[in-house]
Each structure stands twice: as structure tokens, then as C-alpha cells.
Amino acid sequence: MIFPKIGFFFASVAIVSSGWAAIDLKVFSQSYWEHYDFVRVSEYFTRKENTSNRIILRTQEESRAGFYFFIEIESNNLALKASDLSLELKVLDSVSIDAKNYQFALPIQVFRKGKFLLGLTGEDWPNRKIQPLAWYLRVYSKDGETVASTQSFLWSHQ
Numbered sequence: 727m728i729f730p731k732i733g734f735f736f737a738s739v740a741i742v743s744s745g746w747a748a749i750d751l752k753v754f755s756q757s758y759w760e761h762y763d764f765v766r767v768s769e770y771f772t773r774k775e776n777t778s779n780r781i782i783l784r785t786q787e788e789s790r791a792g793f794y795f796f797i798e799i800e801s802n803n804l805a806l807k808a809s810d811l812s813l814e815l816k817v818l819d820s821v822s823i824d825a826k827n828y829q830f831a832l833p834i835q836v837f838r839k840g841k842f843l844l845g846l847t848g849e850d851w852p853n854r855k856i857q858p859l860a861w862y863l864r865v866y867s868k869d870g871e872t873v874a875s876t877q878s879f880l881w882s883h884q
């Protein structure tokens with residue numbers, strides 16, 4: 727009876743080490759943030775944005791107001807972390823019948839921190855009245871291979 731358990735253990739280790747589930751991607755929350763949600767006291771003195779040690783990726787860097795996804799990303803595969811990965815976000819909103827597609831370069835700091843904010847800002851999300859209906863998020867490699875993905879419930883019913 728011990729041999730089947732040992733076989734199961736080694737099979738589990740082989741699956742994990744082979745790269746399956748190399749990246750875990752989760753969206754914890756999503757909401758509209760105003761410009762002043764990001765302003766810190768130090769900014770009045772330095773005139774530079776203080777991110778409070780958060781990683782913030784935006785579609786338009788100069789604009790802070792917009793719709794943000796709070797994302798957690800984890801990887802145990804060191805080789806994968808060092809490679810150039812990108813992030814794709816597809817969103818179907820309450821204004822348009824077509825999904826909008828956004829691309830982001832994924833900095834290596836994202837893997838060190840594990841959590842980051844992904845913002846659709848400026849003209850990409852002009853006001854809080856617009857609501858996301860469905861979304862799809864994926865991490866992909868240089869050759870376009872999907873490494874990890876997650877989606878809203880409604881996206882799976884398109």
C-alpha cells in the first residue's frame with residue numbers, strides 16, 4: 727500500500743517541476759479610482775508620484791484616474807521569471823459592443839512583489855459611469871504562447 731502513495735508523490739513532484747501551473751494569476755478586486763486616491767503628502771513637496779511601494783501599470787502613464795484591477799501573480803519557475811513576458815487584457819464594457827484589447831510589458835518587479843495594479847486610465851476609461859461587463863487577462867511569452875490566464879465569469883459565456 728505504501729508504493730502507490732510514493733508513486734503519487736513522485737508524479738506530483740514531476741508535474742510541478744515540469745512547468746505546469748508555472749504562473750498563478752488572480753484578480754482580487756476591480757474598481758474605479760480617482761486621481762486623488764493616489765496622491766500622497768510627499769507628492770506636494772517632490773512633485774513626483776509616490777506609489778507607496780506599489781507596482782502600477784497604466785494604459786496612459788500621465789493619467790491616474792481610471793478603472794483598476796488588483797492582481798496577484800506568483801511563479802516558482804525562475805527561468806520563466808527571467809524571460810520577457812507580456813500581459814494582455816481584453817475588456818467588454820457597458821459603452822461598446824466590441825471588446826477592447828490592451829497590451830502591457832510585464833516588469834520583473836511584478837514577480838518580486840507578487841501584487842500590482844493594472845489601470846485603464848485617461849481616454850481608455852474616461853469616467854466612473856462605465857462598467858466592465860466581462861474581462862479576460864493573460865500572460866504570454868515572446869512567441870505568443872499563453873503562460874497563464876484568468877477571466878471573469880461572463881467572459882466564459884461569450
